Amino acid sequence: MNAFGPAAILGLIFGFMWGIGCSLAVMYSIYLGGYRKAVKDSLARPQPEHYSKALEKIRAKHQKKAANR
Known part of the structure; x- marks a missing residue:
């Protein structure tokens, strides 16, 4: 965990959520x-x-x- 650092982990998590959210918004539109x-x-x-x-x-x-009923 210390090799990446907490900022990198948070960036990965927020980037993933941002990407999923944007793709869902596009699909809905x-x-x-x-x-x-x-x-x-x-x-x-x-x-x-x-x-x-x-x-x-x-x-x-x-x-x-x-x-058929």
Whole structure:
């Protein structure tokens, strides 16, 4: 422990926490941007083609689950 010194250990710990915190913030902002885009697409008229295809896949999956019950 004395070879590195307490300042180096604290720097390593704070650097690790800073790095993890920043990466989580970036991942959350990417997630939120995708969520906003999905809401925007769902409210658009006419709805985009990729939204309609995704919605049909989801409905088919729900119908399949309901039929299996």
